[in-house]
Amino acid sequence: MKTREKILEASIELFTASGYEGTSLGAIADKVGIKKPSLYAHFKNKEAIFLEAVEIGEAGYHDLLKRMINEQKGTAAHILRSLLEEAVAAFEEEHLLSQFYYRFLFFPPSALEEKIRSITTQGTRRLDALLADIIERGQEEGELTTELTIEQMLRSYLCMLGGTDFDIRYYQHSSVDRKAYLEMIWSVFWRGVKA
Amino acid sequence: MKTREKILEASIELFTASGYEGTSLGAIADKVGIKKPSLYAHFKNKEAIFLEAVEIGEAGYHDLLKRMINEQKGTAAHILRSLLEEAVAAFEEEHLLSQFYYRFLFFPPSALEEKIRSITTQGTRRLDALLADIIERGQEEGELTTELTIEQMLRSYLCMLGGTDFDIRYYQHSSVDRKAYLEMIWSVFWRGVKA
DNA sequence: GTCTATAAGAAGATAGAC
DNA sequence: GTCTATCTTCTTATAGAC
Secondary structure: OOHHHHHHHHHHHHHHHHOOOOOOHHHHHHHHOOOHHHHHHOOOOHHHHHHHHHHHHHHHHHHHHHHHHHHOOOOHHHHHHHHHHHHHHHHHOOOHHHHHHHHHHHOOOHHHHHHHHHHHOOOHHHHHHHHHHHHHHHHHOOOEOOOOOHHHHHHHHHHHHHHHHHHHHHOOOOOOOHHHHHHHHHHHHHHHHEO | OOHHHHHHHHHHHHHHHHOOOOOOHHHHHHHHOOOHHHHHHOOOOHHHHHHHHHHHHHHHHHHHHHHHHHHOOOOHHHHHHHHHHHHHHHHHOOOHHHHHHHHHHHOOOHHHHHHHHHHHOOOHHHHHHHHHHHHHHHHHOOOEOOOOOHHHHHHHHHHHHHHHHHHHHHOOOOOOOHHHHHHHHHHHHHHHHEO
């Protein structure tokens, strides 16, 4: 791997763990195995490293979700259920990309807030469209209720995904059983959307 | 207000906006209107200021939620619906306490992670118990289904709350209509839990 | 591209006068 | 309790040799 890529990889790990201000160029250089000034042969400054890391993180995270969605086969119910489980598994393993993505989506360094937002607002809509297709198919095949709109179910599903991520972080050091937790969440959602 | 309290108030604002490492003692002193070394007459060091701010934030946030829960009257459905709306309104106004609470719950400064967790793990259970009571009453009065357990509905409700917070931050700079969003989320949840 | 050396500034923290 | 002055350390960043 080239030095430039090593720098970005190390940066994503360190920024995820310690935040923008909490990560020094010295720490990045140490992790890469070079001296601090060598970083400047590859990037203009700290900001440039960070912003490129954000771009990579954003693209990687959305690719990960997209791949997950496309890998699922079967009925809409099955796909939505499996996707929930896979997404949770990814969160649980404290998946670097999702950690990185959400850390800086929600709590960006103040000075770079707008630059970050202009990077992250791009990828979201495509994912929504993929899920909407799955839900529409489920409705057509009589699995999902037609009393609700596709959008209602889509937003609820995404809310469940977000809430699950939220709760898993929240309870991460308590003794809540993930499998049982997921089953509980899903059972209410499924009662809510089934035909 | 005493200087000590001013320091804590200013700290909560600055730590919320810029994080632990992103907030300097100089910035805190400026906001209070004193010089940097004067802080040391009130606190041992930066860590001590931060940890006391976390204690205050934790207590304040849980009090806020508790007050919201206790203020609601009427049927279980009405209480749960209103609470969702009020909680969202609080998030939306970028309520300082909830911002502060979640920032450091999810992304604490690495060195203080355990100390923070020992502060925040206390208040959660009491809130769960309050909500469980409301749900139980709803079940007894025939509003909520008895096909699901109280815990299933409680976890789903909390997941919806968390997911909504999540989504509101996520979409905060897009043009999603909050009122319509809440209605969509609620309609699926309500189909899921009603008798 | 990587290094050593070094600048220039900001950070947390202390000493001691008032 | 608050201040000025100061210390030390760490930070980002640059200059210039190899």
